[in-house]
Each structure stands twice: as C-alpha cells, then as structure tokens.
Amino acid sequence: MPAIILDDISFSYSSSPLLDHVSLRVGDGERACLIGPNGCGKTTLLRIVTGRLLPDRGTVTCAGDAGPRLIPDTEGSGGSVGEYLDASLRPLRVLFTRFEEITARISEGGGDRLAREYDRLLAQMTARDVWSLDARVDETLAGLGLSELTGPGRGRSLGSLSPGQRGRLRLAATLLVRPETLILDEPTNHLDAGAVGFLARTVNHWHGPVLMASHDRAFIEDTATVTYDMDIDVWRALARAEGADEFTGLHRCAGNYSDYLEEKRRARARHSELHAAQQAEKRGLREHRQAGARIARGGVRLARAEGMAKKYFADRAAATATRRTRNDDRRLEDLSRQEVRKPRGYELSFPMNPVPVRPGSALSARRVAVRRRLASTSFDLARGEHLLVTGSNGAGKTTLLSWIATGKPPAGAQASGTIASDRPIGFVPQHLPRAGDPGFAEEIWLRGIGELGRGILHPSMWTVPVPELSAGNQRRAQLAMALAGRPPVLVIDEPTNYLDLDTMEALEEALHRWTGTLVVASHDRWLIDHWHGRGLHLEPA
Structure with a gap:
C-alpha cells in the first residue's frame, strides 16, 4: 500500500538544524497538512x-510514485502548453500503449507471465483513470481556471503565461498524472474560489496518501484528516513538564483545521497555567529557604540561652535549617528539570481610539463607479462599524479601497460618484x-519603525531596516504605521496576505x-466565513 x-x-x-528528529507517517487515503510559521x-x-533533498540523518520511505518527481517544471521550459502537457502525460501514454501490446499478445495466446502483466497494467490504468485521460485534460484545466489553455489555447507558448498560470498548469499536470502519492506545496496560491473548490474535491477523492503544506485555512478545513504542527514550542513545554524525553520534530493533531485550533488552544x-504554577512554586520555595536561614540563626531562645542550652538550641536550629534547605534544593532541582519557559505571545494589541466612538456616519459612498473597473455602488458606514468587501478578481475591491483611503478616484480613469x-x-x-x-519615509525605511x-x-x-524584514514582519510594520496616528478609520486590502x-x-x-x-x-474564505460585521459584495464592472 502507498505510504x-x-x-x-x-x-x-547551516550549523543550526532546520529539521530535528522529525518522524511522521501518512497512510493510504490519509490527507495530512503541515502547519507552521x-x-x-x-x-x-x-x-x-520527494527526493529533491537528502536528509542529514534518518530514513525516508515513499511507497508509490510521488507527483513532483513525475512532472517537469514550467519555469525555464520552452515550447507550447500542449507540448508541456504531452511531456507530463507521456508516462500514461506509454502505459496505454504497453497495455494494448499485452492485450494483443494475449489474444494470440499468451502464458501466465503475460496474464500477470496484464493484471498489473490494468490495475495501474484503472487507478490512474487512463481511459478518460483526454476528457480529464480539459476538465482539469477549466477547473483550475485555465479554460483559455484548452482547445486552440494549447498552442500558446509557456513564456507567454503569467507566473500564476504556470503554477496552475503544473498543478493541473500533477492531478492529471494521478500519482499514487500526492505532494502539494501551497497549492491554492494563484487560485480563485472556484478553482480552490475544484482542487479540494479532487484531493478529497484521492485514493493514495496526500501530504501538503498550506496557509489556506478554509482549504485545510475542507481537506485535511490530520495536521502536523511544526511550531512545537507549546508541545515541547508540555512534554518537558510531564517529565518526558526532549520533544523534537513535530506534533500530530487528528482532524481538520478547527480540530487543530481547539487542540492548540487547550x-x-x-502551558500558561503550568508556567504560572511553577513560578508561584519557585517563589514559595525561595521564601521557605529564606525562612530556613532565619531558623538557622536560632531565634530568641538561642539568643537568651547560656551554656549547654545554647549549644542544644544552636544544633537543633542548624539541623532543622539544613533539612529544610536540602528539601527545598531537591524540589528546586526537580522543578528546574520540568520548568517550562514563559509562553510566547501571539496577540496583536492595536492602539484604541483616543476618544469614545461618536454616533453618526464615518463613511458614505454615493454611486461610485470606475469604467471597466468598478460597477456603481452606494453604501453608508456608521462610526465603529466593520465592513467586509468581497468579490471576484477584477470586481474593483482594490479600486474602491484605494479611493476610500486617498479620497480620490484612480488617476486617469473615468470615474463618477463621491x-x-x-x-485621517x-x-x-x-x-x-x-x-x-x-509612513515609510527615508529615515523609517532605513532605520526601522521604532516604538x-x-x-x-x-x-x-x-530597529531593523524595513527592506530587511521578512514579508510577514513587513506586513506587521504596515499595520503599525497605519495605526500610528490613531485614525478613526482603518482600511486594509487583503489583511491575511503574507502572514502565517x-x-x-x-x-x-x-x-x-x-x-x-x-x-x-x-x-480569504476562512476570514469571510468567520466575519463579524457587515458585508458588501461587488459584482464585476
């Protein structure tokens, strides 16, 4: 069975391990998603x-062929779309040709060896649905938003495709080949909602093991049967507190994205409760130890005693203090082996408005339209209200938000409305x-955004120059600068882009x-499905 x-x-x-003692197993029919920053x-x-990199240690078993090993890369490839598909699907064409040869030889009277090969080829043909391959090509291209590459469109050169189109074409070829083991890395990049739905249905009907990495929460929710969390700080802390061996690698959470969120929340x-309890116990032990030092001094009776009594009280105080100190030291040593670090914070704290929200309208749009970019729309938004703008690519979401933010319609466009x-x-x-x-003047751009x-x-x-920040931290910097003036209105175009x-x-x-x-x-469908507030859906202009 593939696994x-x-x-x-x-x-x-480099000298620091990126992957450390990672173990996982994805069985036949299981859909596993890697999650992490x-x-x-x-x-x-x-x-x-997929064999493109060799591990420093450990073993990899990938029973059954894996998609990326079978499909040529679109980057740097010449020729037409049709030629690329022919090269990608050649193994299936060869399989079909061989099946026809064996069928013809058996009809002429073949032995057991030919019969066994016939059964093996028939199983492969069925598993990869070679019988309907030609019909599946156009269906898959259309499902991934590449209808323009069907029929005569196959004559287009690969060089004329956008990076997103090339990525979708390679994904289409992978799905068409139907490898026994499906490996996907951020497969929903460059896909619209319809294409994501098509991919989710395809993945959910995959018979072999599926291993993927994705930031698309709705896609993970719809497809995953298990998640592997590569952000292991919290899991390592809990294992340490339980006295287990050092936790490394990743953590397995059964279920989809909602199940993962709930398990990680718990x-x-x-983790927070453990850290608080351990710190309280440490403080108590230190206070107890300090009290032991006071006992060692003997108190009032030792100070007043004389002769043999003084020695008696001194010895008893020393013995008591020593016993208490040893017990405290032993417990502190045990605690240090199980002590967890302070939990890492994930919250974002936005500066609130300096004054209470006033009643009345914060935003009013009247019959705003931009020729071929934004269909006429009108709405009012009260102060303190939240509005989510949705619509297909090209419906004018960015055009509308830029107009709201700048107070001006796009330069050079035929616009109307107010x-x-x-x-601010x-x-x-x-x-x-x-x-x-x-917000990103030269000083901030070169010296960082500071406090x-x-x-x-x-x-x-x-203090890190903005160009040297990661994409996710640049996005955080944009949020910080947008909020720096404590504006009463905040406008964000695609807030979850670039974030883990x-x-x-x-x-x-x-x-x-x-x-x-x-x-x-x-x-972002997850954001849309979990939105709290008003919605505005834009139709294409």
Whole structure:
C-alpha cells in the first residue's frame, strides 16, 4: 500500500538544524497538512519526501510514485502548453500503449507471465483513470481556471503565461498524472474560489496518501484528516513538564483545521497555567529557604540561652535549617528539570481610539463607479462599524479601497460618484511596503519603525531596516504605521496576505476587538466565513 514514512529526519542549511528528529507517517487515503510559521521547514520537508533533498540523518520511505518527481517544471521550459502537457502525460501514454501490446499478445495466446502483466497494467490504468485521460485534460484545466489553455489555447507558448498560470498548469499536470502519492506545496496560491473548490474535491477523492503544506485555512478545513504542527514550542513545554524525553520534530493533531485550533488552544492554556504554577512554586520555595536561614540563626531562645542550652538550641536550629534547605534544593532541582519557559505571545494589541466612538456616519459612498473597473455602488458606514468587501478578481475591491483611503478616484480613469469619510484614515494596501509609501519615509525605511511597532512588531525588529524584514514582519510594520496616528478609520486590502497562520488568527481577533471604523477587502474564505460585521459584495464592472 502507498505510504509516506519519515523516521528521525534531521536537516540543516547551516550549523543550526532546520529539521530535528522529525518522524511522521501518512497512510493510504490519509490527507495530512503541515502547519507552521514561515521558515520552519515545511517546503524543505516536502523536498526531502520527494527526493529533491537528502536528509542529514534518518530514513525516508515513499511507497508509490510521488507527483513532483513525475512532472517537469514550467519555469525555464520552452515550447507550447500542449507540448508541456504531452511531456507530463507521456508516462500514461506509454502505459496505454504497453497495455494494448499485452492485450494483443494475449489474444494470440499468451502464458501466465503475460496474464500477470496484464493484471498489473490494468490495475495501474484503472487507478490512474487512463481511459478518460483526454476528457480529464480539459476538465482539469477549466477547473483550475485555465479554460483559455484548452482547445486552440494549447498552442500558446509557456513564456507567454503569467507566473500564476504556470503554477496552475503544473498543478493541473500533477492531478492529471494521478500519482499514487500526492505532494502539494501551497497549492491554492494563484487560485480563485472556484478553482480552490475544484482542487479540494479532487484531493478529497484521492485514493493514495496526500501530504501538503498550506496557509489556506478554509482549504485545510475542507481537506485535511490530520495536521502536523511544526511550531512545537507549546508541545515541547508540555512534554518537558510531564517529565518526558526532549520533544523534537513535530506534533500530530487528528482532524481538520478547527480540530487543530481547539487542540492548540487547550495546549496553550495548559502551558500558561503550568508556567504560572511553577513560578508561584519557585517563589514559595525561595521564601521557605529564606525562612530556613532565619531558623538557622536560632531565634530568641538561642539568643537568651547560656551554656549547654545554647549549644542544644544552636544544633537543633542548624539541623532543622539544613533539612529544610536540602528539601527545598531537591524540589528546586526537580522543578528546574520540568520548568517550562514563559509562553510566547501571539496577540496583536492595536492602539484604541483616543476618544469614545461618536454616533453618526464615518463613511458614505454615493454611486461610485470606475469604467471597466468598478460597477456603481452606494453604501453608508456608521462610526465603529466593520465592513467586509468581497468579490471576484477584477470586481474593483482594490479600486474602491484605494479611493476610500486617498479620497480620490484612480488617476486617469473615468470615474463618477463621491466618497466622504472621517479623517485621517489608516491604510494598508495589498502590496508590501515600498520606499516613500505613506509612513515609510527615508529615515523609517532605513532605520526601522521604532516604538511605533509596540504591540504589533516584536521589539527586536524595531530597529531593523524595513527592506530587511521578512514579508510577514513587513506586513506587521504596515499595520503599525497605519495605526500610528490613531485614525478613526482603518482600511486594509487583503489583511491575511503574507502572514502565517498564528498571525492571521491574532490579527483577526485584534480587528474584531478594534473599536474604530474598519473596511477590509479579502478573498480569504476562512476570514469571510468567520466575519463579524457587515458585508458588501461587488459584482464585476
């Protein structure tokens, strides 16, 4: 049976291990998702599974062929879309040709060996659905939003495709080949809602083991039967407190994303309780030890005693103090072996409005439209209300939010209507910060955002030049700068872009608690499904 088995895998790019004693097993029909912050080694682990990287230690067993080993890369490849698909699907064409040859030879009178090979080929043909391959090509391309590459579109050159189209084409080829073991790395990147739904249905009907890494919470929710958490601090702390051997690798959580969230929430609560209890016990033991030192001094009776009585009280006080100190030292030593570190914080604390929210309208849009970019729309938003703007790609979400934030329609566009709003407005655009963006003057760009990042960006990052921050921390810096002036209105275009799962959850909780007026545009289905507030859906212009 196909399976993925990693046993005690370790790997490093430098002196510090990126993967340390990682073990996992994904069985036939199981769909496992790797979860963890950016840079924790998810992609590296998948490359080890597919054989693109060799581990420093440990063994890898990947029974059955794995998708990425079978599919050529679209990057740097020449030729047309059709030629790329032909190269990707050649193993299935060869399988079909061989099956026809064996069938013909058996009809002429073959032996047991041919019969066995016929049975083996028939099983492979059935498992990979070779019979309907030609029909599945167009169906899969269309399902992943590549209808323009069907029929005559197969003549397009690979070089004419966008990076997103090339990524979707390679994903389509992987699904068409139907490898026994399916390996996916951020498969929903560049997919719209319809394509994500198609991929989820395909993955859920996969017969072999599936191992994937994803930041798409709704996709994980819809597909995963087990998650492997690579952010192991809390699990390591709990194992240490229970006296277990040093916890390494990753932690297995059965179920989908909601199950993972609940299990990790309970683990973090337990971690916090343990840390508080241990610190209280340490304080108590130290106070008890100090009291023992006072006992050693003998108190009033020793001070007043004379002769033999003085020696008696001194010896008894010393013995009592020694016994207490030994017991305290022994308990402190035991505690040090099980002591857990202070839990790492994930919350984002937004600065609240300096004055209570006033009644009245914070934002009013009247018949705003931009030719070929934004269909006419009108709405009012009261102070303190939260609005989620949704719509397909090209429906004008970014156009609308930019108009709200800047107070001006797009330059050079045929626009109509009016937008009036409270000022100032804090704005986080869809793209990462650029030199000269509002709030990112030269001094901040080169020297870091300083204490303006309090509660949002870790203090160790306050003095790091903005271009040297990771994408996730640049996004945090944008949030900090947007909130620096304590604006009554906050506008964010795609807030979960560039963030890891923990930061997404923390950001959404912070946005939910924020008392100001909020306008958010997002395609993140998890955020949409869990939104608290009003909604505005834009239809294509």
